[in-house]
Amino acid sequence: MAANNFRHALFCAFITLIISYPIIGFNLEAQGINVTLTGADATTIVMVLLAAVIVFLFQMFREQIMGGLKSIPHPLPQSNKEPMAENRRAKIESWVLTGIVVLALFWPFFVSRGSVDLATLVLIYVMLALGLNVVVGLAGLLDLGYVAFYAVGAYTFALLSQYTGISFWLALPIGALLAALFGLVLGFPVLRLRGDYLAIVTLGFGEIIRILLNNWTTLTGGPNGIGGIPDPTLFGMEFGRRVKEEGNTSFHETFGIAYSGEHKVIFLYLIALVLAVFTALVIRRFMRMPVGRAWEALREDEIAARSLGLSRTAVKLSAFTIGAFFAGFAGTVFASKQGFISPESFVFLESAIILAIVVLGGMGSQIGVVLAAIAVTILPELAREFSEYRMLIFGAAMVLMMVWRPQGLMPMRRIHIELKRQE
Amino acid sequence: MLEVQNLSMRFGGLLAVDEVSLDVQEHEIVSIIGPNGAGKTTVFNCMSGFYKPTGGKILFEGKEVQGKPDYKISRLGMVRTFQHVRLFSQMTVVENLLVAQHRHLNTNLISGLIKTPSYRTKEQKSLDRAAYWLDRVGLLDLANREAGNLAYGQQRRLEIARCMVTEPKLLMLDEPAAGLNPAETKELNQLIISLKEDYNVSVVLIEHDMSLVMDISDRINVINQGRPLASGTPEEIRQNDDVIKAYLGEA
Numbered sequence: 001m002a003a004n005n006f007r008h009a010l011f012c013a014f015i016t017l018i019i020s021y022p023i024i025g026f027n028l029e030a031q032g033i034n035v036t037l038t039g040a041d042a043t044t045i046v047m048v049l050l051a052a053v054i055v056f057l058f059q060m061f062r063e064q065i066m067g068g069l070k071s072i073p074h075p076l077p078q079s080n081k082e083p084m085a086e087n088r089r090a091k092i093e094s095w096v097l098t099g100i101v102v103l104a105l106f107w108p109f110f111v112s113r114g115s116v117d118l119a120t121l122v123l124i125y126v127m128l129a130l131g132l133n134v135v136v137g138l139a140g141l142l143d144l145g146y147v148a149f150y151a152v153g154a155y156t157f158a159l160l161s162q163y164t165g166i167s168f169w170l171a172l173p174i175g176a177l178l179a180a181l182f183g184l185v186l187g188f189p190v191l192r193l194r195g196d197y198l199a200i201v202t203l204g205f206g207e208i209i210r211i212l213l214n215n216w217t218t219l220t221g222g223p224n225g226i227g228g229i230p231d232p233t234l235f236g237m238e239f240g241r242r243v244k245e246e247g248n249t250s251f252h253e254t255f256g257i258a259y260s261g262e263h264k265v266i267f268l269y270l271i272a273l274v275l276a277v278f279t280a281l282v283i284r285r286f287m288r289m290p291v292g293r294a295w296e297a298l299r300e301d302e303i304a305a306r307s308l309g310l311s312r313t314a315v316k317l318s319a320f321t322i323g324a325f326f327a328g329f330a331g332t333v334f335a336s337k338q339g340f341i342s343p344e345s346f347v348f349l350e351s352a353i354i355l356a357i358v359v360l361g362g363m364g365s366q367i368g369v370v371l372a373a374i375a376v377t378i379l380p381e382l383a384r385e386f387s388e389y390r391m392l393i394f395g396a397a398m399v400l401m402m403v404w405r406p407q408g409l410m411p412m413r414r415i416h417i418e419l420k421r422q423e
Numbered sequence: 424m425l426e427v428q429n430l431s432m433r434f435g436g437l438l439a440v441d442e443v444s445l446d447v448q449e450h451e452i453v454s455i456i457g458p459n460g461a462g463k464t465t466v467f468n469c470m471s472g473f474y475k476p477t478g479g480k481i482l483f484e485g486k487e488v489q490g491k492p493d494y495k496i497s498r499l500g501m502v503r504t505f506q507h508v509r510l511f512s513q514m515t516v517v518e519n520l521l522v523a524q525h526r527h528l529n530t531n532l533i534s535g536l537i538k539t540p541s542y543r544t545k546e547q548k549s550l551d552r553a554a555y556w557l558d559r560v561g562l563l564d565l566a567n568r569e570a571g572n573l574a575y576g577q578q579r580r581l582e583i584a585r586c587m588v589t590e591p592k593l594l595m596l597d598e599p600a601a602g603l604n605p606a607e608t609k610e611l612n613q614l615i616i617s618l619k620e621d622y623n624v625s626v627v628l629i630e631h632d633m634s635l636v637m638d639i640s641d642r643i644n645v646i647n648q649g650r651p652l653a654s655g656t657p658e659e660i661r662q663n664d665d666v667i668k669a670y671l672g673e674a
Contacts, residue, residue, distance in 0.1 A: 282536065289535040290521070290528040297511050297522040304509035307471060308523045308589060309497035318532075419517040419554055419566040 009059035013052040020048050066403070097367075104273055108266045116262070116269050118381055120337055123272035124330045125373040129357040130279050130366065131326030136355065137364035137412065138292065139319035140299030142199040144351055145206025148186075149179040149324035151346035153331020155213060158226040158341050168232035172332050179328025180321045182209075187320035191313055194302075206351055213343040225342025229335050231264055232271055239264035272333050279326050280366055286322065295319050360401055362408025371409050424449050424484055424625060425470075425501070425593055431478035432465050439465045441649040442479070447593065447625050452615065454628045454636045456660075457646035458669065463629045464506060466646070467597055470627075471503045472496040483593070498526055500592035504599060506629075508578045512571025516562060516581060519570050520553035523585045549588075556584040560614065576607040583614065593625045594618065600632040608635055615639055637661070645669070 025040030025048065040048070058065060108116040128150060135143045156178045157171035166174075190201045213220045220226065231239055237251040251267075252259040286292045294315045297305040306312055335341050353376060361372030379397060383390045401409075425447040432440040440462045447453045455463045469476040472493035481489040488496055497503075511519050521528075528549055529535065529542040557563040560580040565573060570581060579599060586594055596615070600608045616639055618624045630636045636643065636657070643660045645652040647669045653660060660666055 285536055286532070289532070290525055291532060291535070293514070293518060293522050294525055296514060300511040300513055301509050303473070304505070304511065305522070306493045307473075307497055307503055307505075307509075308585065309494050309502075309526050310522070311492075311494045419550060419557075 005060060005062075009056045012059045013056035016052045016055045017048065020051060021045075024048060101273075101277055105270070108269050113262050113265050116265050117337075118378065120265070120269045120272045120333075122374050122377045123269070123276045124334050124337070125354070125357060125377050126276045126370050127272075127279050127326055127330040127333070128354045129361065129369045129373045130276070130283055131323045131330070132354050133358050133361075133364065133366065133369050134283055134286070134295070134326075135319050135323035136358050137369075138287065138299065139295040139316065141316060141319060142195060143202045143320075143323070144199045144348075144355065145186075145202035145204070145209075146323070146327060146354055147346045147348070147351040148206040148209035149183055149327035150331040150334070150350070151209055151213060151343070152179040152182050152324075153328030154335040154341050154345070155220065155226075155331075156328070157332045157335045158229050159219070161229055162226055168230060168332070168336050172329065175332035176325050176328035179331065180325035183320040183322075183324025183327075184317055186324075187317040191316050203348070203351075206346075206348060210343050210346050210348075213346070220343075223342060223344070225340055225344075227340040229339050229341070231339070232268065232336055234267060239267060268333070268337050272337075275329055275333060279329065280370070283322075283326075284366060291315075291318055356398065360398065360408055362411040364412035365408060365410045368408050368410030368412070375409075425627070426482040427466070427470065427479070428482070429479040430466065430469055430476050430481065430489075432462075432469055432474060433477045439649050440469065440476075440646075443644075443646060443649070443651050444479075445644045445651075445654065447627055449625055450619060450623060451641045452619055452626045452628060452639050454630060454640040454643045455646060456630065456633075456636055456643060457652070460648075461646045462649040463646055464597060465649075467503060467595055467627075467629060470496075471501065471595060497589070500590070501595065502586040502589050502591040502593075503595035504582045504586060504597055506597045506601065508575070508582055510570040510578055510581060510585075512569065514570055515567050516557065516570050516573070517550070517553050517566045519581060519585050520556065520588045521549055523588045524549040524552065526589075552588050556587050559587075560584045576603050579603065579607075579611070580614070583618075587618070587622070587624075591624060593627065595627045597629045598631065599628070600630055600635050608632060611635070612639055 021040065025044055027038045027040075028035050029038055108119065128146070131149075132143065132146045135141050135146070153175040156175040157166075157168070160166040160171055160174065186202070186205050190198055193201055214222055216222070233239070234251060237249050237254055239251050250259075251263055294305070294310050295318075297308075297310065298312065298315050302312065305315070334345070338345070357372045357376050358369055360376065361368035361370070376394075380390050380394055383393050427443065427445045429442045429444055430440055431438065431442055443462070443466055445453065445455070455466060457463050465474065468474045469489065470481055472488070472491055472495070475490045479489070480487055483496075483499055483501055486499075488499065488501075511522060514522070527545065529539075529545045531542070534542045554563065554566070557566050560583065562573075562577060562581055562584065565577065570578065573581060579602075583594075583596070583599065599615075600611055603611060612635055615626055615628070619626060628636070628640065640657055642655065643657055644654040645660060645663075645666050652669060653663045653666050655663070
């Protein structure tokens with residue numbers, strides 16, 4: 001056993017050496033017109049060796065370390081305690097959530113513009129993750145091309161505003177409905193597929209949309225993207241310094257306050273907040289409705305569900321369509337926030353990140369997904385100082401997370417429908 | 424009400440069901456028996472739409488249903504259980520029954536979101552019906568438990584209740600007594616008879632437990648190696664030489 005461990009650890013350390021030395025150690029340096037290869041300097045060699053030693057030690061004492069990790073007390077105290085009575089907990093939960101939403105409403109007035117901007121992005125990811133949660137977490141359909149619907153929402157607004165000068169408020173439902181339509185269209189061919197096969201097809205669909213946007217230069221502007229997407233207005237009041245559109249007034253003049261760039265940022269944040277809360281509430285409601293039960297039933301046992309008269313087609317399509325609908329919402333807000341979109345914003349990595357949020361948060365769990373969306377969006381921002389190592393830290397955090405809480409931050413607790421006894 | 428004519432099912436080179444015919448009248452319990460691998464469950468799978476039969480006809484209330492999608496057949500009123508219990512194990516007992524009533528519910532998304540009166544009434548009705556059937560199979564106390572945590576016999580009864588809330592005309596039970604102890608089998612026996620007597624449901628039954636089959640069946644069909652061997656009342660089957668040779672044992 002020990003000898004085996006030692007051999008394994010030695011092997012891992014060796015692999016670390018041969019992988020990291022060429023990557024970090026060798027440098028190409030331009031000298032005139034020639035490029036020379038220089039070896040690592042002393043400190044790098046020491047660092048690489050140190051890394052190898054750390055890997056060796058970790059693998060050597062892996063069991064003890066992992067054991068130690070498991071014994072870290074759970075951060076959620078209620079996981080050890082006797083669960084509270086269902087209705088009492090639900091009441092407390094809803095009060096706390098309402099409190100948080102109210103706080104979130106006033107929070108942007110006291111913080112910097114940068115944080116509000118970041119928070120808007122977080123809320124967009126919350127919407128996306130909540131939408132994907134329907135497809136992956138509730139209906140159990142692994143969708144790797146979710147970003148396509150996000151792109152449809154964003155491009156709908158961008159294109160409509162470019163060609164018809166449509167306003168944000170009109171584009172919001174149109175973008176969402178069009179994304180839902182795409183969800184429906186994608187849903188049809190993939191209905192028969194499950195698991196891995198479904199994942200591959202949706203992955204392909206995501207790429208098709210992105211490549212289409214990239215290459216249909218005459219319509220979408222290709223890689224140059226579309227700019228000049230208007231900001232949302234508040235009852236016809238614009239947030240710019242000068243009114244762009246005839247007939248509109250500007251926000252700061254109407255209220256007689258000094259112009260500030262922050263107004264627009266805060267307004268966008270508030271819109272995103274309202275939409276995210278709306279998304280969460282609607283989906284939460286869906287979960288208790290027949291359609292939500294049908295999603296779960298189909299996820300748990302498709303054959304039994306069909307034998308009871310549930311149409312696989314209708315149930316899966318509804319999950320796809322509703323998931324896509326909220327991605328369209330998020331896309332429209334995103335387009336408005338950025339003012340400029342290009343296919344580069346809708347690469348596969350986005351899909352992967354949204355999926356990571358759902359898995360990290362705990363499949364099917366709404367609160368978990370919201371927490372994970374916050375963590376996954378903010379973590380890379382906080383780690384900005386380590387710029388090059390950002391993704392490394394992000395990856396390490398995910399691995400640790402999966403070791404420590406494989407079921408996600410807040411595992412799904414099903415909202416049960418109680419049968420009340422009539423006494 | 425159900426007529427199966429010369430049903431055949433071929434999987435590649437294997438003819439799993441060969442020209443099997445059977446019929447079920449209203450208010451009747453018909454059993455299908457036969458040795459393991461005789462093709463009984465395949466017949467069920469064809470009848471419930473999981474397989475598309477390669478030959479023959481299935482008429483339900485005079486209409487051809489062979490090859491129709493399974494959920495449509497189920498909505499016509501032919502509902503089945505499974506040889507291995509298939510519950511939605513992470514859902515609660517009552518939720519299992521609510522899922523089964525999906526087509527009776529108001530599934531309009533908007534009316535569900537704003538809880539229109541019609542949505543509420545239907546939701547309440549389905550809860551009442553679920554409660555009624557839970558009471559009927561003796562699971563009312565366990566209504567809010569997770570279905571996966573029930574004892575095996577309770578899961579079997581829940582599966583039958585789940586079929587009954589869909590208000591079927593014909594119930595297809597695939598080995599409902601498998602894994603039950605004698606006392607539970609006896610309860611099941613009474614339950615099936617009561618389904619027929621009190622709720623006017625016809626039953627097709629696949630079963631190995633001979634005492635159960637002989638007790639409650641009005642008629643019995645014997646299948647051996649995919650081919651029909653005999654059919655008749657329990658008395659006739661008991662005395663049929665072919666059946667005794669093939670199934671009940673030479674002795």
